[in-house]
Amino acid sequence: MRYLTREPLSPEEWHREAMSEHSGASVEFLGVVRRLENGVPIQYLEYEAYEPMAEQMLEQYIQQAREQFGLSRVYFRHRLGRVGVGEIAVIIGVHAPHRAEAFAGCQFLLESLKRDVPIWKAKAG
Numbered sequence: 001m002r003y004l005t006r007e008p009l010s011p012e013e014w015h016r017e018a019m020s021e022h023s024g025a026s027v028e029f030l031g032v033v034r035r036l037e038n039g040v041p042i043q044y045l046e047y048e049a050y051e052p053m054a055e056q057m058l059e060q061y062i063q064q065a066r067e068q069f070g071l072s073r074v075y076f077r078h079r080l081g082r083v084g085v086g087e088i089a090v091i092i093g094v095h096a097p098h099r100a101e102a103f104a105g106c107q108f109l110l111e112s113l114k115r116d117v118p119i120w121k122a123k124a125g
Contacts, residue, residue, distance in 0.1 A: 003058045004051055004119075006081045009088040014075045023072045023095035025102035029110055031090035033083050042124040044084045050118040051080075061112040069105035071096050076109065078119060 014028060033045050062074045075093035083089045092109050096102035113119070 001059075003055055003076045004049055004078050004080055006079070009077050009079050009091050011088070011091060011093075014091055014093040017073065017075060017093075020072060020095050023097060023102075025096050025099040026093065027096075027099070027102040027106045028075075028091065028093040029106055030088050033085050033087055033089055035085050037121075037124045040124065042085065044082050045089065045124055046082050046122040047078070047080045047089065048120060048122045049078075049080055054078075054117050054119055057117045058113070061109060061117075065094070065105045065108050069094075069096060069101040069108065071101065071105045074105075074109070078113070080119075 011028065011030060020026075033042075035041060037045065058076060062076060065071055066074060071094050073095040075091065078090045079088065090113070092106055092113075094102050094105045094109070096105060
């Protein structure tokens with residue numbers, strides 16, 4: 001499974017998977033490029049990554065989240081390259097039997113991404 005892509009992201013793929021008879025909760029996070037970056041107006045952000053390491057780390061964090069929070073399904077995509085204002089840069093979706101675990105699992109994945117995974121904003125245009 002590849003988690004990083006240069007293609008535009010759309011929640012529809014995740015939404016097609018968002019129902020499960022084994023999960024009572026479905027939580028998603030959409031990270032969208034906003035107009036102001038550090039108070040400066042921008043047209044886009046440029047995302048870069050050390051891809052082999054990022055993919056491996058994401059796989060490890062997803063596995064950890066599945067085990068720690070009892071997640072039944074995880075959907076994770078992060079866009080690389082130029083991402084325009086209003087476009088989605090990251091989608092994290094999770095299923096779990098209960099809402100507390102679903103919210104906690106999604107939060108864990110987002111915080112792990114921001115803290116540890118070698119993906120960065122290279123520049124704002």
